[in-house]
Amino acid sequence: MVGLSNNKIQKYDVGQIPSIPHVLLKLIEACHKVDVSFEELSDIIKKDAGLCARIIAVANSAAYAQWNDVKDFNRLLVVLGLNTIKTIAITTAVHQFFSQFNADMGRWVGGFWRHSLSCAYAAKLLARLTGYEPADEAYLAGLLHQVGQLVFLKKEPDQYPELLFDAATDQELTRLERELFGASGNEVGAQLIYDWDPDSMLGDAVLYQREPAEAVLDAPRLVRLINFAHKLSNRSGLNEELLHEAGLLFDLSQPVIEDLRLEVRSGVAKAAEGLGINLDPDAEPGQDFCADGEEVRLELARKVREFALLDGVEQHLSGSAELDDVLLASLQDLKILFGLPHGICFLTDPDAGILQPKANSCSRSEQVAEFQLQLKPGRSVVADASLNRKLSSSFDPDFADRLSVVDKQLIKLLDSEGMLCIPLCTGPEDVGVLITGLAAVDMQRIQQQSELMLCFSEAVARTLHQRQRLTRGRDEALAQERELKQNQIRKLVHEANNPLAIIKNYLQVLSVRLGSESGVQNQLSILSDEIERVADIILRMRDISPQSEISRGAVDINELLRDLLEIFRVSHFTTREIKTDMRLDGSMPAVLTNRNSLKQILTNLIKNAVEAMSGGGILTVASRDRVNIDGAQYIELILADSGPGIPAEMLDNVFRPVKSGKGGAHSGLGLTIVKNLISDINGSISCRNRREGGAEFTIHLPRNLE
Template identity: 35%
Template sequence: MTNKPDAIFEALKVNKLPSLPHILVDMLVACQSSTANFQQVSDIISRDAAISARVISLANSSFYSRGGNINSLERALLVLGTETIKTVVITASVQQFFSGFNTTHTQYLKHFWRRSLSCALLAKALATLTSYQQPEQAYLTGLLHNIGELVLETNYPDQYSQLIQNEANEHTRIEIEHTLFLTHHSDVGAWLIDEWNLGTFASDAIRFHHAPVNAVLDAHHLVKLIFLSSQLSKENALDEPESFEIAESMFGLSAALTSEIVAQIQNEVVKIAKSLKIDIDSRPGNDLESETDKKKQVALAEQVRNIGLLQSANNHLSQSTSLPQLFQGIQEAAELLFGYKGSQVLLIDPTDGILKYQHFSDLDHSASETTLSISLQPARCLIARSVTSKTIIHSANQTLFPEALPAIDQHFVKITQNRHIVSVPMTINGCVMGVLVMGTSSEKSITPNTLHLLDCFSSEVANACERLNNTITESSTSLTEEELQLKINDAVHEASNPLSIVRNYLEGLALKLGNAHEIQSEIDILKEEIDRAGQIILRLRDLQHTEADQAPGVDINREIMDLNKLFQGSLYLSHAINCHVSLDNKLKRQKGNRNPIRQVLTNLIKNASEAMESGGDIYLKTSHNVNVNGRDFIEIVVTDKGPGIPDDILSNLFQPVTTTKGQRHSGLGLSITKNLVTEMGGTISCRSNQTGTKIQILIPVRNID
């Protein structure tokens, strides 16, 4: 039988928690932008408790969760992926838009936003300072520490509005909440954390963040972090002696250090608020601020309208089955969205990099009536300038050709049958694939909303063109696998030789120029980039092997031979390496996946090659049966004749961010290698001195009969 508190919780609606329109507008712009990346979107989301709550709830649902709780926002965002995140943001925005606008409610949301973000930033800073191992978990828990308050405010807006206006202190507010709702926001928040499986310590941290100090002095580290962060996130925290007493009693922090941390976080919150145009210091009754908030609500309405229009346009474009049909659909959508007539599409030809235009005379046939080619030289026409600068340009407002447009631009003015043209680059993942040229009779500048909508529409058009091109390409005759492999081999061979020559020339040039630090540093950068190009070529050649080995398990000897052959035309050439291979032909095919073995071997061979700056010898060896303490292992040994590894590095060789190869390397290669070997049930060890380094891998024998 359900007890009374559980029944109270289950009656609460928690899937429509509101956010400030300022936040939602920024999220929508980022989600729809053709240039925004995952990190930009996640940064905005991480500043808002309501959207973060939706993300965490969804990521921990049975559909997405694959075992193990997701207790950090970063991991939740990665699990969901970009498209799902966009859906979450768009859904929240539409719900918020239709919920109406209320000045008092917006003021409350500002206060809630500031307190939540302050607590999150403080929790993360204090977690790092006090060596808590999961600072991201502390951030998320701090961000959600008052989420129960938002739930109660959403479910009981009239009653909670009166409670807010009374400006009672936190302890009095909890008492009033309990009287009104038979529960209070700390318990509601803890219940939600339990529902999302964020862990008992996170739940306790939220349940007890308003408890008496003595009740949490012996609690878990996270509970104490959130308790202190909640206290310090109050606007007048530094005016209350209790803040310093708690910091001292819980973590031994001095008053001076506590004040410094709080001041830094307060400044950071102010900067974030300014970037989002949120006036967090305003008070109810401020007419100017109320007007600003209304403008944000209008901006949110515009974004919601844009979503509907773009979705309609996308549905229209997705029905096209040929380029003529698609181009007609683009014209119709552009006129509906912007009133721009006669829109034309020009695509960049990947074979020569020239912008090309085809005018189809009959939508039922592919024969072209007119073909135009435009060289991408920005000084020669407005359209080329728009593509090269990745900028939307209106012919009436541009300054490059103030007296008269070049002939090719005037040609498109005539085609669109308008007084002016707007040139809109079409990008996919930051790369321009073409341009939309749209006709307009207006001389006015494009508004920010129109500019944003044009950018989003051009991305939809680019995606539609790419989808159609892929469909056409897939239906055409393709190269056989053998022909593709020959072409890849030829390309690798042709590219590897000049790379090797250039790198060797740089080595000689470095010797001639002497020890000038700046020059040597620049030459090192050039060599790094040449090596990186070699690795790209290496991956290209490796593509032909991905489907070649269809037999079960992995042939370790074959993997070594394949990699050795692969590296002959790239890594070995660029580093002047001689590789000596000694393989035990009694070694049988082993159970398991080839990819981890290949990654381990690649990391070790690359490390050995890069350790010998002037070139040298590498030895690769396998043994089919090595007995250690009564167990049979396969042995793989990689030996180089380099200068050896210093003792201080050797003692932490397999730890992350330990590298002897300069600041441009991450130092994660051997850490990853060790983890992969461990997952295979094996061990890895290293011996090194001034004459070289030897790395031994032992993997349990698991022969395939």
């Protein structure tokens, strides 16, 4: 449980230990899955001694010194994090590719892999049989027990296999290794583990694996487990000496050992099958499967290339600050990675149940905005791709004969023979769909790249989802900030109005006391008017819209009127027996104005009309296009009620902040707000009492179309 004194051991770089490419392939693929768990990564890594050794070596570095007390391998992976594990996998694959083995060395590496995995399975099964609780620790010790020999094989790929052939026993192998390298494979492997966990028995278990059974009879159980598992994993078969050691160390009978050996072989075969390795159970040492065959090397190189490109794409996307920039970057990357030039990015609106186009690289981009696709099965290839979370194309047999009109229109917009629909999903979130033009001749190429394309779509979806969350969070923060400011303004307005009201009342008292002297009364009247003007300015501060800077645009006023009247019909008109008489000019175009301000103006006027007709009545709403006033074109809006009208004494001051004549809890400031908002949008408002009864308000708005 202490380090070895032989300083020569320190010169060997465990970071260069060869790994099985099949395991690297699985690990690289897993690292690029969105929902990969550390348990899944651990299961893959613990099938290769080289990868385990690298993980431990990185954990020993100064960067992770604060985590030196973490000795559980699975927890160690969590500490290192997904990005570090991914980096280890990629760099190992690159090293492997540029320092390929010859066929003989590849077979030796394959043999070491089989033996290490066999020892790991044997150690774990023995641990369970003998009641050793941390069975995973026994597995890890078994997997790493030959890591020192892998270092030697990497350092001397020609000499070391000859040495392995020449050594008839473990003791002779130890002697020959010390002569050639200055240390045995056991000592090099043990030192790696001592560096990581000097207080564990793991290092001792690796160090004493070749000792005779009689030498470890009183050693801790883990040392005995690895000692016997190492010997059991050799392919010489069961013999009297091995059975004797099983009884001596653990009191296990021959049938138990035979069953154990069969279970180990079955476990290794199953692991190999899962990795795509074809094992020959009867292969002699040095004649195993080649761990570095041409086919698997090329596949590993392809994976490294693809995922290096994908990492570049993720960096490109993450460098885009705004959502729109991410959308455009994803379309650019689609072209760079897959050679697909024209694309449209639809984002999901879960509340409305639709897909909306948000970015495109089409030549007729202005037409794309008109497409809003229902998220319902069978309505379009695009919707089905999103609902099924599956790559889909217009050439698929399920769609080829039943393309909808919208599918055909999109294909035409993409200027292509067909289209490919790429769902953008990350975890449980359905972010949207990327669609791109596709020719029939490209189908086979795209199918071969489907795995990379799905990883690309996950990267895009993940980045988009993050940007959407950031945007929502920012909008919510801005809304809260605006609301806070509005509340502060309302409070200040309230506080300012109190002294103004006192001053105005005091002026009235002075006016009475000073009598009818015209000069003084005239001055008091001027002061009173100025105070009212100050009050009016303060009230306008209260009514500033927090979103006024972003709400200007083309407004269909007729549609806005219909929407408001429908809202009031449900909430007010029906219960108060108020009917509406709409006389809207259907030829009136949308005009450029502030929608929020206009909506508040109309809402206040309709509210006033409702309150004026407490016993029921008729609300007349009219619009008229092209009203000429002093040579300028205006839109005219009229709202008239059938109530009692405005008292004659109030008509002159109807848009000033005086007490309302409607009664109830109304503040009396609604029409003042209306006047101020009308002024803000460069309009005008007038009012009169109609002969037939009721009040009529007329609004004129500039007819701005562009």
